[in-house]
Amino acid sequence: MTTLYRPSAETVAAVTRADRPVCAFLHDLDGLRRQARALTAPLPPGTAFFYAVKANSDPRVLRALAPVVAGFEVASAGEVLRVREAAGPDIRIVMGGPARTEEDMRVVLAHGVERLHVESLHALHLANAAAARAGAVLPILLRVNLAGPVPGATLTMGGAATQFGIEEAAIPDAIAAARDCRALRLEGFHFHTVSNNRDAAGHAALCAAELALARSLAREHGVDLRIVNLGGGWGVDYADPGWRFDAAAFAAALAPHLAPDGPAVQFECGRIVAAYHAAYLCEVLDLKRTHGRAFALLRGGTHHFRLPSSWAHDHPFRILPREGWPHPWARPALTDARVTLAGELCTPKDVLARDVAVARIRVGDVVCFEMAGAYGWDISHHDFLRHAHPERLFLDRGEVIA
Numbered sequence: 001m002t003t004l005y006r007p008s009a010e011t012v013a014a015v016t017r018a019d020r021p022v023c024a025f026l027h028d029l030d031g032l033r034r035q036a037r038a039l040t041a042p043l044p045p046g047t048a049f050f051y052a053v054k055a056n057s058d059p060r061v062l063r064a065l066a067p068v069v070a071g072f073e074v075a076s077a078g079e080v081l082r083v084r085e086a087a088g089p090d091i092r093i094v095m096g097g098p099a100r101t102e103e104d105m106r107v108v109l110a111h112g113v114e115r116l117h118v119e120s121l122h123a124l125h126l127a128n129a130a131a132a133r134a135g136a137v138l139p140i141l142l143r144v145n146l147a148g149p150v151p152g153a154t155l156t157m158g159g160a161a162t163q164f165g166i167e168e169a170a171i172p173d174a175i176a177a178a179r180d181c182r183a184l185r186l187e188g189f190h191f192h193t194v195s196n197n198r199d200a201a202g203h204a205a206l207c208a209a210e211l212a213l214a215r216s217l218a219r220e221h222g223v224d225l226r227i228v229n230l231g232g233g234w235g236v237d238y239a240d241p242g243w244r245f246d247a248a249a250f251a252a253a254l255a256p257h258l259a260p261d262g263p264a265v266q267f268e269c270g271r272i273v274a275a276y277h278a279a280y281l282c283e284v285l286d287l288k289r290t291h292g293r294a295f296a297l298l299r300g301g302t303h304h305f306r307l308p309s310s311w312a313h314d315h316p317f318r319i320l321p322r323e324g325w326p327h328p329w330a331r332p333a334l335t336d337a338r339v340t341l342a343g344e345l346c347t348p349k350d351v352l353a354r355d356v357a358v359a360r361i362r363v364g365d366v367v368c369f370e371m372a373g374a375y376g377w378d379i380s381h382h383d384f385l386r387h388a389h390p391e392r393l394f395l396d397r398g399e400v401i402a
């Protein structure tokens with residue numbers, strides 16, 4: 001079932017504050033759980049699907065997902081603490097990310113992170129020293145930055161000159177260094193090479209190649225290969241909200257590359273889990289025309305929802321009409337027009353969609369941006385200009401929960 005959260009005008013009116021212009025993120029937690037189940041259901045035995053917390057780390061999102069996913073992938077000590085606070089001491093946590101500190105290592109060990117994905121030799125030594133001090137043996141994976149270029153995704157983390165991972169040619173030295181780290185146990189390799197890959201067959205081929213590389217590195221360098229983490233990166237299409245990454249085809253294409261005796265395969269997806277089941281709602285505060293172009297000024301903007309400006313795309317939206325006009329002057333309106341949906345910030349970059357066609361837009365209507373659940377609020381600069389934050393509302397079985 002293809003699902004996408006599209007709140008009705010009635011729902012918006014029922015749950016948002018009536019005493020001020022509408023500005024809200026509205027999350028559908030039932031839809032979120034359905035989405036996570038739909039992604040995990042086709043995966044073959046021997047795989048585990050983690051949620052990458054950075055896409056949306058709200059505690060209500062984490063609590064909704066905790067029973068559905070294998071665990072959470074985090075990238076900072078702050079995310080470790082957030083997961084523990086929201087979802088308790090038992091949920092599994094794995095941690096990756098560049099730029100590690102001693103404090104990160106302390107938190108990893110103190111809060112039961114089950115495995116660390118190590119991205120440099122220095123980080124390897126930091127982890128070993130911290131684990132030795134704690135009297136622990138910390139399981140690790142080495143994150144590989146592939147030698148070859150990888151086509152087809154929106155963002156590339158590997159197969160290119162980036163700050164991520166240990167480059168493939170340096171992995172043998174890292175394996176040797178890990179062997180000397182008595183407080184670490186090297187269990188395999190980590191890959192998170194691309195983000196937003198919309199080609200399920202291509203992504204399966206990339207994952208199969210990474211799995212083969214992990215096996216050959218393990219064989220050549222004597223690593224007991226228990227786990228290969230193939231990262232996230234399953235794509236969404238903001239230009240086509242009805243399109244879906246074919247998780248079943250991906251799983252079927254990858255399945256022949258798994259073996260009953262391992263290694264176990266892990267995924268850690270963020271965007272595809274969290275994107276679809278939240279909407280960002282902005283009331284139209286004003287309409288104007290300058291230099292021949294029409295603009296709608298919204299209560300909200302990129303300080304709440306930076307995703308469209310960071311990706312330079314027109315974010316998908318619908319207009320929810322609202323009747324009633326309290327003023328004695330004419331209600332500003334545009335019909336069959338092209339309009340730029342701009343936010344309330346004093347910068348021309350505060351645009352959520354540019355020159356998009358609308359049948360009608362009026363001051364007082366609400367623009368509903370869809371697919372707003374991942375990398376939206378979480379990546380935005382909330383306090384620039386000090387406008388009021390949006391309401392952040394989470395519907396669970398039709399009720400707003402705290």
Ligand SMILES: *Cc1c(COP(=O)(O)O)cnc(C)c1O
Pocket residue numbers: 052054055073096097192194195196231232233234268269270271272
């Ligand atoms: C961001 C990130 C993910 C999640 O990526 P998505 O594209 O949201 O699925 C997974 N692993 C690592 C290491 C990441 O940095």
